[in-house]
Amino acid sequence: MNKFLKPVFVLCIAAFLFAGCAPAATPAPTAAATEAATAAAPTVASTTAAAPEAVCASDPFGCASFAPGTTVKIGMGAPMTGGNASYGIDISQGATIAVADAGDVHGWKFELDAEDDQGNAEGGAAVANKFASDPSIVAVAGHIFSGATAAAVPIYEKVGIPMLSPSATNPALTTTGSKVFNRIAFTDTNQGSAAADYLFNTLKVKNLALVHDGSDYGKGLADIVGAQFTKDGGAVVVEQAITPGETDYTAVLSAVASKSPDALFFGGYTAEGAIICNQMKQTGLDKAIFFGDDGTYGADFLTRTGANGEGAYASIAPASPDSAAKDAFNTAYLDQFGKAPGTLSPYTWAGYDAAAALASVVKTVAFVGSDGKLYVPRTALVTAVRNLKGYVGLSGTFTCQSNGECNVDKPQFVVVKSGAWVPAQQ
Amino acid sequence: MKKAALRQSFNTGIIFGIAHIFCVLIAFNAMLGSLLVKIVGIKSSATTPLASALIAYAVLLGLWAGITAARRKREASGKERLQASLITGFSVGLMAALLVAVFQVLLSDKINPRDYLTNLSFPFMRACLFQLGAFLGIAANFLIFFLSSFLGGLFVFIWNLPAVTSAWHKAFSAPKVWIAKLRGETGKQRRITNIIFYALLFAVIAILPIEWGSYWNYVMGTVGLYVILGLGLNIIVGLSGQLVLGYIAFFAIGAYTMALLNAPEPHNWMWGFWPALILAVILAALSGLIIGLPLMRLRGDYLAIVTLGFGEIIRILLKSDVLTSFTGGPRGIQDIHGPTLFGKPFNDIDYMYLIILAVILAIYIYNRLQHSRTGRAWLAVREDETVARATGVDTQRYKLLALMIGAAFAGLAGAIYASRNAFTGPDEHSLMASINVLCLIIVGGMGNIPGTLLGAFALKGLPEILREVENYRMLVFGALLVAMMIIRPEGLIPSQRPTLELPEDSPNPNPPDLAVRSEAKPTGEDPHDR
């Protein structure tokens, strides 16, 4: 055996060099080179060649073209299996309805292609590559978790597929100057600082306890709140992180209680938030206010906490909490998936909005070619998504900034009164 | 027909019935069915499954049940086989009918079980009744299973007709002979054919990355990295026989070394790819040494749990608040700069070749070690540590060495992985990842290279292929894992020891004279000498 490995070795080095030189020889810009090299989509190649439209020729990423009878695909990378499956399944279900509602563009129907990325970078990159090499994907509503997103962005960047993430809140994502990445997820920075101000000024909290679930979302939020709160002049008496997925946080809460804070800000999601809210009473935090975030908002929080939840705060994007559209969606979701939206994750509506917004943008840029095909110029689409203005969704009104943040309004604060979320006094 | 056999085939039916009910409750039937009809070319709508799809699924399951029932006994007359399949079909059909009968009741009483059994929407239940209403639907369910099971029995019956079997055997044995001829009789011919084979193989490997697009480049790249991981773990588990469950920790160390040294955040030391790669390997090896030193006394599962703990410690520390400033905390590290080739950054094809090279390097090293004094010492330790020590093997030293080299492999894989994804975060390196690698080497067949290759593909490629089955893929994966272990406990490719070329036995066995032994002593200085 090892007799043969050596020649093989040599052979492979040769192969490597040859291959290494091959792309280097082509003078085209990287993106184009990759496009060519990945042999992505014979269709794309053919259209760029065959399409009479000047648009596609001028577009560095070319057009996605759809023969009559085919569907325009919107991708979504979401964790469908593993510990975070509920988020992926829920958000993709929301998006499914959005795609169904979106109607058609010049007679071409939309279709959602939701793939499992397990919420981590490996899966995210896998899905991104899958979409990148699928010519019928025009845009991606996702990804859901920041890790997967971070790994996916550079890949979409290469092929010019715009993203609109409903829930990837990692602030760093919009600082790398990516052209394709946008999010309608509620930006941590505004939410956090606003929450801190609200705690200090309106609720007159002097000693704040910060608890987060160690996720990039929860921790990021907690850090911002802490910074702003101290800047306002309050004192952060204790900061603790919990291990998500567990169900007994009495120990950590007892430790927090010993610092006797006036309020506890929790950065994280409903599951842990509800448990903490429940266990505050028995651990000596009965006087402290529970202050959650948009991750802990939702009907599920109420059912889980019951009486314990009274007086708990949460922050949400300033949407009309119950518009007609929202009701329609809720009923549709309920009878299609048998659950009320928001039970599996707080992002059901955001999932709908991401897909719907993308569809609406696609409608603006797509056109029917002389040869009866539908063309979607990719670069145009990327810029169009980035220029999204005043789109009214179920979870807020979105206007994308130059860095891809599309949901930067001041948050609105809600409080649980007699078993229901009601707007808190400003 | 004997009573026992009768009961047996009836029970077979019951088991399949339970399987069927389970499939229906998780709506697996709809998914599988729609896949089947997609092959035929019927596109099924997303919301409610087509009757045709469900029928396709039912027929498939029925056939399977019938075949299993009929093949139960080796020597059984055709008649018995047919009877068995009939009875099985009857019991399966019964179960299916009962299920849909329950559905019918729920439908007519407007009871919605979805709060608990999330898939049982009214449309779905109607679909399970083939939209035929109460009586017809139930009857149809029964009949489909009954008939298809009988069909399966018939199939086995025909199969076992002597004429058919003999014909099949002829057809089957022919290619074997042919291949044997092709490989050649004498060792020399074999070598030549081998060379040709490998040449072809690697020509293909050299072409593929350019051909098959970024997605498959990515998937196969991941497979490649897991091959390296697998080989590394094979040195530890397969050769030196230490069960290590936290192996991914070394991978994490490699990945983070690469990330911290080549990302603008949080440190912006920009070392460049190659130095980082080397450092990653060294650090991983060192960490292997450090964790290994105190633990060499531990046996089997104690080592397993301790290394598991080590893996978790690394992961938690990486995402903890304590080290956030250093490791980027839960956000991980993004925008990792990759290597450049003639001034332009690596694209997926370049990475693919890089990985292929790394894999070949790993295979080469593994292969050299496996058949050396070191490798034999490892095997001795695995087989019987006490005796190994009594035959002069410094077991602790060799166990440590195994751990270090294995860790180094992991470090290499991790560094390339991080650089290729341009991102790494703490949750990449969870316990499940370690377990994946362990599964990989055992599924493939422990301690041998082809097994590792196959295993890596099975463990990392399969889930990608299984994307077709959407949310069911992990379910199917788990089931496959169990099935594979039961069918092939030794792994897909059981490893056997190499046949060394021994000098001819001399007719009169004369003892080794001292001259031979003094020859064995090396002449001249050697830098690698201890």
Add this chain to the structure above:
Amino acid sequence: MTADTSSDLRRKSRQLIKLIRPLLGGIVGLFLVYRLYIVLIVEHPYGPDTWTRLLIAGLILGGVYSLVAIGYTLVYGILFMINFAHGEVMMIGAFSGYFVFEALNAIKIQDSNFLNTYAYFSVLIAFIVGMTVSALTGYFLEKIAYRPLRKAPRLVPLISAIGASIFLQNAVELLFSPQLRNYTNPTFLTRGAGWTININHSNVIIPYTGVFSFVLSAVLLIILYTIVRKTRLGRAMRAVALDKKTAALMGVDVDSTISKTFILSGALAGAAGVMWGIHNGLVYYYTGFIPGIKAFTAAVLGGIGNLPGAMLGGMFLGIVESMGPAALGIDFQLKDVLAFVILIVVLIFKPSGLLGESLAEEKV
């Protein structure tokens, strides 16, 4: 180089290795002691009330860990395999308990419902159902996934177990949706409610659910211990654990004994699951995973294959997790790190757990 100098080097390296083990252990030990001193003597940030709370939390957690750990130890003791799917068995038990409560809650009786009118009885039912279902799961798990692998190499059953665990998790997810369910307890077990004692002007609540689950786990452990020590089945189990062949020759039905072992451990896991649900009030398909891993750690900590060891290990782990971070003044996020570090230190000095293996494999 000549042979003897190299052997000198090897002797040196061996001495180094010999030296490093206690050195490392010592360093960690010293650090722990130092932190303890700093926190308890110098800073003492927590009052007695907090310590009591932490202790209570630790004991409750420890009780559950012990129960699950016992399951691991039983199976390991007999098959020398890590039953990786044990956590999932527990999860299934928790789910069955949940469904029982839901069902009983739905049954209306006059102005109240069954769950609250016959509270004790319904809890009993929940436990019986939960334990039965889990026991069955354990039984079939063994029959399908492990029994065919009796003769296979040691790692193969482990992989099979991992596969089973993945399968069970996803099966439950697909059946009942990934939604997080919350337990509806009968009123006398309302979560968070409990006896209140006043320690330096602050109310420390001893939750009913906690006391309930702690007592119950203690009782179950005692029962199990008597089963293993006193009964005929127990003798058979120990015999099989020591030597299957001989046991079989002595007329012990090995297969049925192993099945019974799995049934026992399954039942315990089921009870643990229901307790988990009642006390923490939240079950979903992933519930079993973390307790599973922790319990396995606990089992090893106490000396795997050793029943009192598992109990001790469980308790110890539970208390370390709740009180440790506070006592050492480190972030609660790092409690698992602490737990594992302690495990490592323990194993460095006692390579077969706190109480050692009761059924150690042959040494020289």
Add this chain to the structure above:
Amino acid sequence: MTDNIIVTQQVSKIFGGLTAVNKVDLEVKRESIFSIIGPNGAGKTTLFNCISGFYTPEHGEVLYEGESLRGKSTDVIAGLGISRTYQNIRLFSNLTTIENVLVGQHYRLKENWLDAVFNTRRYREEEKSSIEVGVRWLNFVGLHGLGNTPARSMPYGAQRRLEIARALGSNPKLLLLDEPTAGMNPQETLEMTTLIRRLRDEFGITIVLIEHDMHVVMGISDQIAVLDFGQKIADGTPKEIQSNPRVIEAYLGPGGAALAKKYSRKK
């Protein structure tokens, strides 16, 4: 350089309460065949374990070539030239026979893992020579052409011989054989005894063996020591031993002496 290759001085090994080996003195002459006999549980194997370093004796010293073995770990002791076989055969059963012998040569070889990776000259030479040596040893113990068969799939007698070949791999000066002829038929036993003799005569290897078969013992031993309940009750030449009443008593119980006389007269 004494003429005794190995000497035990007052060696005692205690397990819990029971004293397995109790103040045993042995002096094994260079290039001799030394047998240790005694009823089961007399502590013979324990003594072997003390010599080969599995156990460190509570009291007393084991002197090899005049220097104490205390504190030396098993592999170092093996490296000094003491190798052994086991009562219940313990081969590396999944390895081939030749590989077993190669592992036996482990300590003797110099090549390390880097040599293997870079395929250095040293690696190639050592592989070649060690395989040659291994094959010769295999031939010597009479396992012609079985080099590539897995050890586990060999008949019992062959496994015993392979164990010896493995032990010889490291060119031992002292070879400890634990019941080499146990469970062998007369023919195999005869072959084994000749083998043992050849080892001594042709290579000058000192041999200490534990044996129950009195014909073998009396046939080949120069010196015999008798252990009973961990104590040495006698040692000397076969003749002395045969006529030693304590030994006979230990074996046949009180009053056995007369029987033994009768037996010897018949012979």
